[in-house]
Amino acid sequence: MKALVHLLSRTKLYWGLLLICLIGALISPHTSSGHNIFLSYGNLTDVLRQVSITGLVATGMTMVILLGGIDLSVGSVMGFSTVICAMLLTKPGWTSASVMGVPAAILVGGAAVALAARFVFAGLARGRYVSAGRRREVSLTRWQSMGIPGLLGLLAAIAIGWWTMNQVPAKFGVLGVLLIAPCLAMVLGGINGLLIVAGRLQPFIATLAMMVSALGIARLTAGSDNAVVPVYTGTNATEAFELLRSMLWGVLPVPSVFFLAAICLFGAILRFTTFGRYAYAIGGNIEAARLSGIKVAQVQLTAYLLSGLLAGIAGVLFVAQYRQGKPDAGTGLELDAIAAVVIGGTSLMGGRGGLAGTFVGVLIFGLLSDILQLQNIDSNVQLVMKGLIIVCTVLVQEQNLGQLVARWRFRRSGEAQADPRTAEPHRPPSAAKAQLAREDLDEAS
Amino acid sequence: MADNIFLGREPLIGGVLIDRRRMVRAAERLLARLGVMIAPDTRIAGLRVGEQQLVEIAKALSLNARILIMDEPTSALSSSECDTLSKIVRQLAREGVAIIYTSHRIEEVLELADRVTVLRDGRRVVTARIDELSRGAIISAMVGREMAANERGATARDGAVVLSVQDLTLDTLGPHGWRRMLHGVSFELKRGEILGIGGLLGSGRTEILESIFGVARGWRTGSIAIDGAAVDISSPSDAYHLGIALVSEDRKERGLHLAASICDNVALPSIGALARFGLRTFARERALAADMIKRLSVRCTGIGQQAAALSGGNQQKVVIGKWLATEPRILLLDEPTRGIDIGAKQEIYRLIFDLAAQGLGIIVVTSEMPELLLLSDRILVMCEGGQTGILARENATQETVMRLAAPGMANWSQEAAS
Incomplete structure (x- = not known):
């Protein structure tokens, strides 16, 4: 019995998902031929497609929240990314998008390659020492830690520069935008991280500032306040961009492939790498983590960089999905993402939760709006329902179900025996306290 | 306030x-x-x-x-x-x-x-008027067995100086401007030596440890040398790489990740060194943690138990274990027995003696005078951020330490508060 309650309590999130699926299947309308629309393959993949953008953003958000931070800027950063992506696709030459994007890609690409090279050297060196039975970390030679990685980074930067510059006079292709837009978003994420790590700003404040200014930057980039940059694949943009909204081998929508890949990749990173463990440790107790010799600043910066990166990718997918880029594309997205993360059981205090929960949280939202749409319910009712879902799931999440059951049983048994301790009347403490405090004060004055 | x-x-x-x-x-x-x-x-x-x-x-x-x-x-x-x-x-x-x-x-x-109730493992062992119980009776009721008296075991000191601190000064920016927390602190720590730091609360004891470990807030001057080579320690990560470990005063706030398991807590500072290409090696981490809880005889249901579920003494052992796992050469202990029961205290004392015998240099800060006298080979006494003396074990008594810690006995409480 106890084990069962424990099991139920641990897996309650999945039961919630199952419940929503059941409700959806039961009340779903049927086609004329008697097929259940909700359970049809097309409908379910559509849900996946629709949650992908929020899902990608929520993936980055999960890591930031695990660290005890928050990233309010993801919506604006995604909007910025859609503008960049749409402009790169449709406007040839040195537009504001390519002027910002090409240097950003060179910078981020070069830095990424250099860091990757250094990481490999560090891994090789440490491996040797562990096998020799020593545990103290080894320091790399200057050539290994700076020289070769720096050289490789420079080469990568030159290659990226050459490749992107060549595309500027014409329009950018799929790979071009998939490189440049996320790189620019990563720069914004990096600014967030630096403000928090080096400037010692509260994450809430720093990312709030970025949220406001990224929207401004996006509007300035697009050239007017409520600019919409339409993308018509085949006419004003490359036909190949259609790929990003198609079905992969007719099985899965491409956006959801990105989403699932991100969940799996970052889930594995959180579970199996030292970075993941450090993230949990910092979220759990930042002082203890710092005193344990963890480079807290590095981990925090990485998380905000990744959050920006994922928001940037989400922006490209948005352009593919809705065939336009606009500065306010991501308005409110950050809150949807935070809600999904919280429903997934990740604590806003940090240190507890994970990406499996976020995946379920995102799906719960997606399925809910799908069910309501199938019922033709007003979209404003959907908003109210969303709010209710957030409150209910978090209530269930926070209260340990096993504890709830135990408390309920204890109370019942207590009532049956008419426990004298609880039956005893006691005077209301507040009045008495107030009286005493007043006396104390009068004495003082 | x-x-x-x-x-x-x-x-x-x-x-x-x-x-x-x-x-x-x-x-x-x-x-x-x-x-x-x-x-x-x-x-x-x-x-x-x-x-x-x-x-x-x-x-x-x-x-x-x-x-x-x-x-x-x-x-x-x-x-x-x-x-x-x-x-x-x-x-x-x-x-x-x-x-x-x-x-x-x-x-x-x-x-x-007036009356005493002794609890052990959540159960009442005895309740009696104070005059009916002797000190020994209370202790044995608490521990459940008679305690042996403490003896500082034989120490093997080879005399090599592992840590030397010269003219350490620390200024901290407080609400009322810069304040000098430490000035003119100089000492040497040898291999296998236990150096106690005594003094009143707020006399700068903790700040010494924090300065050595690179976590003290403020502006630090003076030089620190390890094995005779001058080093620059500006973060705990630097200190860790030099083989320094700090068990901090406040284990819940600064020592443990309470929501995580014992295994995760013990392995935390070591996983970077155990990992390859950033991938964690779970088997090695578990082996490390299992080894530590055996060595420190942490009482728990297993290495998977949550740190929050442990008693104070066992939590403290976990914090110490997490640092021993990094194989440090210098161990800094800040109030290592604060708020833990007498049985666990004895075990921690024994552990400290063992570690010193193995050649670690140990610095202990403690407010409990008997503990200070029991543990230390030498005692450095602090008063208002300044070093007032270093006493050898033979010369150290409650009185000599106290005289150095509080030169003007009359306005004691003011000093403790400032």
């Missing part, structure tokens, strides 16, 4: 506005009664743990309660503050307040209590 003391019961003007003047004056009175000379508008965050504890006690006093429950009220206090507190406790008892006083310090219990 005043805000904290009267939180939720603020004196009001016309039922809405807070009467700050009356509140501050009342707070002043309460604090004076406790012998604390801190201005009531000081921020709590700027106080040391012990001073915060006194504020908490003032808050309890302000309630004018008929029953007062005090849970380890002195665990963070220096001895002069403890004296003040026990005076107040006795006075309150005379005024007719019933007091439940929980403590790990047997001397306090013997001194204050």
